[in-house]
Amino acid sequence: MKKAPLKLPEVRRLGTARLTAGLDRHQRLDLAAHTRVHPPLRPSDRDGLLALAEAVGLSGRGGAGFPFARKARATLATADRTGAPPVVVVNGAEGEPASAKDKMLLARAPHLVLDGACLAAAAFGAEEIVIGVAAGGPGEISVPAALAERELPCPARTICLPERFVSGESGALIRGVNGLPVAPAPVKARAAGGAAGGVRRRPTLLSNAETWAQLAVAARLGPSGYAAVGTAAEPGTILLTVNRPGADPLVVEVPSGAPLGQVLDACGLRAGIGVSVGGYHGAWLHPSDAVDAPLSRAGLSGLGGTLGAGAVVTLPDDTCPLGEIAQVAAWLAAESSGQCGPCKSGLPEAAEALAMLAAGAAEPTVVEDARRALGAAQAGGACSHPDGTARFLLTALHVFAEDVDAHLSGPGCGLPVRGALPLPPARTARLEVDWSRCSGHGLCAVLAPDLVRLGPHGYPTSTTIQVAPWQEHDARRAVNQCPALAMRLRPRV
Template structure:
């Protein structure tokens, strides 16, 4: 059983910062208990309406334990059923994107007789999201409080907080665990950041010391998660919301927001925003009010829900409200709360092509829809951008063809993102088909990770060993075919990222040890 520990520590660190970016302000900044842990610049926050998760952050860059207790108090200990009933009262849903009812997940883990684990998903693989980083960096004890509350309720033996290794959040939450003196109960797991690293199965594999990619078959964390134990897996914001709910109670928690979706939600607003920030808003807030607060220009449209979300046209965005229901009625999905206004200076289709190519490269290459379908979808969209009407029909077929057929939801999300661009930007599509361009450059408004100079990978053959077994062509049909004599011929000069796993398997299985992998920049 995990117990809550209260220790008297240091005070909050005041701040002010230029252009909405927070940082230390004068002598008070030296009060930070671990200045090397918290960088000068941290994710800025804004509030529209009452602040819950971000309460107090307008005056400080990071809350230590004492400041957290002063601001939020201590969540009362609760039984598993009492906590589930409380979550049911406000219909609390997971904030990682899938919006799964938290109480249902909690009860599923409670029913297991084995040892249990609580897993906090703070691995933001989405380049356009920073709310998890904000929570871990600026108010880590709120996340820890919610995780400990859940752990006590279900009798979990350990809490694991998974975040990007070496990132701001990793350092901050590690310091918070040390500050509480609960390192024997709470483990901070640093994982490699990729787009798919936050997918549930991929996250569990990373925490278990395996390659951080989906397992290829559906494995529910409540059945077999961390170390093979029943695991309560939810997003960092979900646990922070849980702590606030338990402290306030259902009635006070529901004082803000809509009757159907009470409370607040965290949004990461970027793109064309001149004052990008993580914004806490009451559900039901008009989307245009959020954009105005961040000095954002809608332009051609707004991406909602991230790179597995959907584009909203400017007209749809103008009437949308911030809630699962409100965004769905506008034609999108709230997902993990990512809001990217496009502005009017960049090419919408060009921006979508950039991300489609990135998503194709982020595939783990485990199934045909990812390995073959996503690169084809990205290529067809690029051809549409260049003016090919034939490619437009081909794109619709290819994007529809990957849906529902993957080993995880990556193909479905990518398809939704690409197809939504066709609906949101019909005038821009028409310009490209007529003229091969809309006349605007691609400014890179949608954020992507910096390109790494990874060495190129090639397949080679040691011809003194090759006996023409042909197994390589069976194992890697996208890379190798056989000539008229049954010997391998490579169809590509280099091995794309999504095919590298396939290439390694072919090399490992070559009976003559003739197939090799060569690297070179």
């Protein structure tokens, strides 16, 4: 049976088109179209490329915003010390449900991404280029086709990774390239340092797809041309994924520092009752702050937000905000790798507390329970997943404080949950509790302590519990040994 063609993200721009140049005329820029749209790219030497990256203030566009030049210098210092040539890695494993900008680049403008990666590989003497893409996504077809069209400074290959939230974490991606399970390393190790942190123990320079495309744009324009738009501290343009209720997301290129309200207007959206910027590791803004919020790292930081992965989601006033947040909290808890305390206990505990709050059946202490669990998760995990999740959920409790009070003092806001916050189809198993059968033995909480929590009367506090892959063994034990046969494990789909 022939597969349906993959849908490519729609693109818009405000002002100058750089990363999106030519996409108003072409669905995808093959090499011939790419060379017509973008002028020839001159090769650069090592010092020149580092100086360029520093001059334009190029930073990572995958969420952390780490300076590219500093990362490259660390990689090259290890290469010089060990004599091992570096590996260049393009991170296109975009597991963020609210973000599609890297998928768009790899699907529609793959040669712009490869321009940046090849420029660095040639300048830094890399032995290999590796491009990580989401399995089943458009990059799985587009990137190999682009590699086959062009001359390369070194061997290059594409690695397909499972489309999970943690697949885009740098350590998880490198583990996947090395043939290991695609999960963050239990012990943090720098990719630039090679050894356990790099591809085949080589010094590794890893950045996301937009960062490599930005490097190619900067190399063509030069520092002054690149800084013709944007802010003085953060020149150039940025890519945003603007999510629309009931419609496909838009990838929008805007000058750095542009007001968020202008972007929302261009996409036919209002700020609603709250705006999330930065994806599900980002932060929530009050509507009054969101309209004039400057889209830059510094501008959003001043409002308690973060640019993060550049994903924007507005929450309309006809949906229950706490119900929406609770669904995302449960998904984020299930998407973890379960390798550290915050992911094994903190995030599931917070997700359960938020689910109870959204249902309007919460004890008065439930909000403090959620805050305590999320506070303990911050800066205490093996990777950034607990910290980013905590920021997203804690800022939600602040922005939607009136809804929190309504759910604590009565039946809640009375609004349905419409699924305005994008989530992929359920891929996790579910543990279901039949309260009509349950006798309160409490054995399930002993066998699956990371899943089942008991209320003050000894009964499970939730009837439906998301089960991450690493929790399935304990879930089966709880089901098989329940004396009242009150539990059932629904399989993953």
